[in-house]
Amino acid sequence: MVNIDKFIDELGLNEHLTLDDIPDIDLYMDQVIQLFEKKYAKTKRDPKDKILTKTMINNYAKGRLFFPIKNKKYSKEHLLLISFIYQLKGTITINDIKVVLEKLNDKVLNENFTLDDLYKAHTNLIFNQEERFKKDFKGKVKEVTEATNQLADSDSEYLKQLLLILSLSHMSTLYQRAAEKLIDEFQQEEEEN
Template identity: 35%
Template sequence: MDREELMSIAADAVNESELKSTDIPAISLYVDQILNLVAEKLKDGSERYHDRQLTKTMINNYSKDRVISPVKGKKYTKEQIVQILMVYSLKSTLSIGEIKRVLDGAYATEGFSESDMTALYDRHLDIKNEGKWFAQSMLGDLIDHNTLDLSNDRDYITAICALASLSNQLKNIAQAMIDVRFPEPEESDEESDKEKEKALEKEKEREKDIEKALEKYNAKIEKTMEKAKKKEAKMKRSSDNNE
């Protein structure tokens, strides 16, 4: 493989098509309508993204984990759809908990509204699209700087490892930024007590399981000893008869 072939692969790999806020109707939508919107948009991008579709389970989990605003009824507002798309865009890199902290932090900002959420999402997509070209340029620089020969298996594997390592480092930086600005909320005394109660219940259950296991073990030992005694008595009687 030469450099031109790799750059072609890279271009296809980052060719992801995502819904912009202007693609979303101003009216509230049912889950199936949201899924259809996203699925149709994915078709405009690389084929590798066609099977990475948003699902009903994902949306239900986002709502259940309170990553998006509470849903009233069965329809989602445009603001909630934008929240869903933001989570969907970030979930391959950040955990749901980390994304929730970021969105909670955004909404904690004084005066943060639906229009601000929409603007944040659109800005995110703009920078993400710029990042596609930046990633390809960085790949070229990586090859040139390290004089990698892509026709050589070792150099090809080295390039893969370097990209994976760089991806992980950038992820670590993003997580560190979240920890600094949006740290995990401290557990309340009530939540702490509940956790302690759960731990205590689990410990009691574990002790009961151990007791049951010991009872079974002791019963098995007693049964074995009883059989041994009977066998010994039988052998003794047989010996006495022979005498």
């Protein structure tokens, strides 16, 4: 990894669906897919990958991850919920996502809760987290470089990348475990009520 800033830039960290990206009209499924594909294109690992498909959306609907659509059209609230699902599905199971979003769906349907403020708060948090990630990542690279320099091996670039991958994967696992524990507490609270 020669240029850390270039590497971080290529991750597409700044690619997010914002409230401004969402039109004020309801969209058909193909339009929803097109919106997500366009917005998250830079985040694909492989250009052939799909961000969102009809099958995914239908599975989310069947799994009741979001409230039912009307007249085959998706409202702004649906798009925001699908965005949450898209972000969560990389780390937690579909069943866990259902647990996390069940109460939110209920609030939208039965309490006329608007997702705009929650979504703004979420996007503000992720922008801050991305800045923190950039600093943390550079720190990890430095740590790994120092650890690799202590190894007596001629293939230190490979070992450096291996240690970095192991370290990042471990951090990801720690955050995933924390999220799963919060979900378990969510379920426990719901069962007690």
